[in-house]
Amino acid sequence: MIHITLPDNSVKEFEAGITGFDIAQSISPRLAKEVLSISVNGEVWDLSRPINEDASINLYKWEDRQGKETFWHSSAHLMAETIEAMYPGTKFGIGPTVDTGFYYDIELPDGKVLSEKDLASIEKKMLELARQKNDIVRSEISKSDALKMFEAKNDELKLELISELEDGTITLYNQGNFTDLCRGPHLPNTGLIKAIKLTSIAGAYWRGDEKNKMLTRVYGVSFPKQKMLEEYLVMIEEAKKRDHRKIGKEMELFAFSENVGQGLPLWLAKGAQLRMELESFLKRLQKAHGYDQVITPHIGDVKLYKTSGHYQKYGADSFQTIKTPSEGEEYMLKPMNCPHHCEIYKIKPRSYKDLPVRMAEFGTVYRYEQSGELHGLTRVRGFTQDDAHIFCRPDQLKDEFKKVIDIVFIIFKALSFENYTAQISLRDPKNPDKYIGSAENWDKAERAIIEACEEKGLNTVTEIGEAAFYGPKLDFMIKDALGRSWQLGTIQVDYNLPERFDLEYIGSDDNRHKPVMIHRAPFGSMERFVAVLIEHTAGKFPLWLTPEQVVLLPISEKYNDYAKKVLKFLNNCDIRTVIDDRNEKIGRKIRDNELKRIPYMLIIGEKEVEKEAVSVRKQGEGDKGTMTSEEFVELVNLEVKNQLSGLYN
């Protein structure tokens, strides 16, 4: 007999060799119907795998991440089984799960290419096979047998994978006529998979290395119920409506022109207004936090970037240098602002009493991004960072770092970004060539970030090897409408550039010391931030950012004089205004699709003129009653104030 500890810490006795499925059955038949996988002492197993010793277990259903993963992993196998049946001779790479669904990397025989049109027929065949309810059977195999088996199939992809595995740890999973190398776990049988959608097809380098050959990656998602698939598809459609590229076009926020060049956004009037509002918000915030605003040129002598090390690292993959016609000078479009700010720091001797120096600039930078990587406003070649560099003493570092985290939080709160991930990016110790500076400085910098995050009580994930080449960083990631993660705010600690630029301050001991540098951009870039903001608000911005706030609607032309008076007043109050000119030309006619996004409409007629008032309607809320234009301005200001309350102190 063995003892099984359930999640509620109750202990049950079973015969050795009991399976997860049997345990579920013993708890309730309904649970047995829904359960998908089991964790045994923390390791996720198949339900049908016998348990031979005491263990604590967890049963996973669809609602659990582990349950979904098991389900999708088996779906990936089902897809592989189907593809092998339809295209014999196909070679299979890896077939893992992703956030939503699964994929399998494959290589079809004879250079055949799969296209989106083929997906429907694969889906259909997958469902046919699923209906056979084939058991998915786990078996252990020796390394030599595994190699023999896949040699027979001539599948060098699997052979490569097997060759890296340790003998004695290799398992196979079989269903129907299909057997795959796999660690598992899997569903008991394929019949649980009721609804399948193969979503897309893409190229992917074998093992993620661009030197390797490219395989075909087939993405899909599957569900235990048809209805869930339908809901999922509706959700995707809804998300597409929030795409910032679509809304940006509809609302005339930004545009691209082939003639200007790819990845170079044009900010249209309303988008520029939105952006300027965000900029002035941050400028005020930074002023309150002791930052100085500076302005530097868009180009810089190439030697600046040689000093910083950026040229050596990225020069070949950058926009190439600009040369003067006769003096032999070489300039770069600035790909970052740090070197310019370092030069400002060096303008005069600094005392320890002067530190920290906080230098902020909305600096437009230009980076050559591979053409295939460009994406709306989230990945562009010319963008404006809300950059700042803090030069401080080592003893001020942690405190300064924490203050920057505060600024990021204020921004996220002001815009209701709740679902962010804070990611600490450290260097990869196995790859020292990727980084500049001493190991000692890296240790100090990494420790400062980790400690500051701990002291702030920040929930973080740590990624090894994601650091910038000059220092570790803390990044704030936010998801777009379709769940793709984008890095917004970033805070980086840097001991290296101060050394390379020979920055100094005179300490209280009258000796020269090196300051520490913090690079930070809480928005990340105006472009990417606005993109994510659009997708989060679906174009319904907070009132303090809304490009248009009011439509003024005179009911008859004889009231236009009064309407003009109100208009003038509103403009003086910094209320952005659009006017319907149905009756007389006092403004441009408002379009229907604009109308939907304008928060307030003011109607002016006989009664209003008589009372020297306006009738107010709010989008989505209806009639707000009659008030004077002064009262209306007060109402709007109050609302803006509420949205921004408590942010600056």
Next chain:
RNA sequence: GCCGGAGUAGCUCAGGGGUAGAGCGCAUCCUUGGUAAGGAUGAGGUCACGAGUUCAAUUCUCGUCUUUGGCUCCA
């Protein structure tokens, strides 16, 4: 950059070897006077660009550019 998909009116898209289509928008006029609206009429396109096949190409083929889903990259 690599592997797929796409490029037709301002927008969203249908079509298809032989006068180029719809809806929305736009323009003009009418209607509507407490209203996030209705109707009529009209304007608009070298069917991304270049080459090839063909009596004939927007349609088929190839190339280029742009865009898009991924991969790689992201100071």
